[in-house]
Amino acid sequence: MPAIPPAPGDPVADLVAAQLAMMLPPECVAGVQANLAMLATHWAALRAASEPDGPAA
Amino acid sequence: MTPEQGIHSIADAVRTGRTTARQVTEDALARIAARDPAINAVTRIVQDRALAEATAVDAQVAAGIDPGPLAGVPYGVKDLFDVAGLPNTAGAGMRRDAPPAARDAMAINRLHAVGAVLVATLNMDEYAYGFATVNATWGTTRNPHDPDRLAGGSSGGSAAAVAAGMLPFTLGSDTNGSIRVPASLCGVYGLKPTHGSLPMDGVFPFVDSFDDIGPIAATLEDLALVQSVLADAPFPDVAPPDLALLGGWFMADIVPELHDALQTIAENLGLPTVELPKVAAARSAAFLMTAAEGGARHLPQLRRNALAFDPATRDRLIAGAALPAAAWFDTMRFRERFLSQCLALLARYPVLIAPATGCPAPTIADPVVTLDGQPSPARASLGRYTQPISFVGLPALAVPLRRTGRLPIGLQLIAAPGNEALLFAAARSLEAAGIVGAK
Numbered sequence: 001m002p003a004i005p006p007a008p009g010d011p012v013a014d015l016v017a018a019q020l021a022m023m024l025p026p027e028c029v030a031g032v033q034a035n036l037a038m039l040a041t042h043w044a045a046l047r048a049a050s051e052p053d054g055p056a057a
Numbered sequence: 058m059t060p061e062q063g064i065h066s067i068a069d070a071v072r073t074g075r076t077t078a079r080q081v082t083e084d085a086l087a088r089i090a091a092r093d094p095a096i097n098a099v100t101r102i103v104q105d106r107a108l109a110e111a112t113a114v115d116a117q118v119a120a121g122i123d124p125g126p127l128a129g130v131p132y133g134v135k136d137l138f139d140v141a142g143l144p145n146t147a148g149a150g151m152r153r154d155a156p157p158a159a160r161d162a163m164a165i166n167r168l169h170a171v172g173a174v175l176v177a178t179l180n181m182d183e184y185a186y187g188f189a190t191v192n193a194t195w196g197t198t199r200n201p202h203d204p205d206r207l208a209g210g211s212s213g214g215s216a217a218a219v220a221a222g223m224l225p226f227t228l229g230s231d232t233n234g235s236i237r238v239p240a241s242l243c244g245v246y247g248l249k250p251t252h253g254s255l256p257m258d259g260v261f262p263f264v265d266s267f268d269d270i271g272p273i274a275a276t277l278e279d280l281a282l283v284q285s286v287l288a289d290a291p292f293p294d295v296a297p298p299d300l301a302l303l304g305g306w307f308m309a310d311i312v313p314e315l316h317d318a319l320q321t322i323a324e325n326l327g328l329p330t331v332e333l334p335k336v337a338a339a340r341s342a343a344f345l346m347t348a349a350e351g352g353a354r355h356l357p358q359l360r361r362n363a364l365a366f367d368p369a370t371r372d373r374l375i376a377g378a379a380l381p382a383a384a385w386f387d388t389m390r391f392r393e394r395f396l397s398q399c400l401a402l403l404a405r406y407p408v409l410i411a412p413a414t415g416c417p418a419p420t421i422a423d424p425v426v427t428l429d430g431q432p433s434p435a436r437a438s439l440g441r442y443t444q445p446i447s448f449v450g451l452p453a454l455a456v457p458l459r460r461t462g463r464l465p466i467g468l469q470l471i472a473a474p475g476n477e478a479l480l481f482a483a484a485r486s487l488e489a490a491g492i493v494g495a496k
Contacts, residue, residue, distance in 0.1 A: 019379050022360045031372025032379075039348055039376055042341035043384045049338030050391055056334055 078129030125171030139259035150194030162259025179214030209239030234443025241467025252450030348377025
């Protein structure tokens, strides 16, 4: 296991620990959270465009 | 001999004994020493190897053996190609002391076989994840047209070394636009070939689904020559194809001067303006697939020591690794449909014209671009116009719009898979019309 102290109690750290078996360093929490939000936006846009009546552009 | 004289002239002078490969190499090393401190394109100079390769080329000439079409031509490679005896850093400080590569990448072998001389490795964004070439370990590569501005990335060192006249050609890699974006911002030519068409052996991977290597050069003909060597096949002679301008999404968010230039080109050449459906979603899908594959690739190292990564790369990779598999499958389903739509349009118009970037190089002090009307980080967003194209593996040729006295902006010419020859034919016709050119 890494020698990095975890960031306990943070939802992003908990998600990373659960999905990636990785303790998220506190320095990464804000950046990972921002990137997860951006990826969620892209995924939502992709799903919307994949609907038969989704955006044309 | 200088890079401005072109690869053909350099090689011809070496082959005919009017100069030596050693002299050409020493000149290249001197130019790098003089010019690179202001640009920071070069990460390592392989002087001993370069002089040994040059000496071998000269020995061939002296023995009456033709070294090949790149005889004595110096070049550099993005710092993710295996170079025998050196660690392949992939732009990551944590890999500075990685075990040295046992042999050269296959692309380097092909260039060596026709007389080219490797002199340097070149700067990049860490693990090729960025469009800026702002590197926590090796620093920022500066744009030779204005050192206060970005060179673009992730093959920024490769484009800047050519634009600064240090080397006549270089190799880069392009996953989402990493050759086309820096070529556009530095005012040089760059090719992202058909996905899978050039050898990736000995190239540090990023996103297997759309990683490709390709050449960058100061002139179209130099680029074509290097590409024919890398592909190990000459280009067929083809007539200039029908062209169309990609409008709609591809004309949004570009600076007014580029918008006007594209409209003028379409009017003067009588080009139709056409649209690809769902391009925004294609960019989103490329973003997701890149994050997921890149994150998965680096997850073991992230688990071991996340803080050893460049902070600008690290958090993107961790978030990508955490994407659910459902997102990945959505991107794969969408990709099939989007490729079909691209091919249908290319069947009617064999070469499409679009911006390679929507603006000239942003400043290093304020590295943002406009995206959907809002400021967005250049590192992630400069590839807005290139990502949907490489996402489906199409070849695309970045060419500099002729705009003397102003900062460069490039166009990308796009064709169906395997139709690189059409791209070069189209670029030649645009050069002949005075629309495209590095000067």
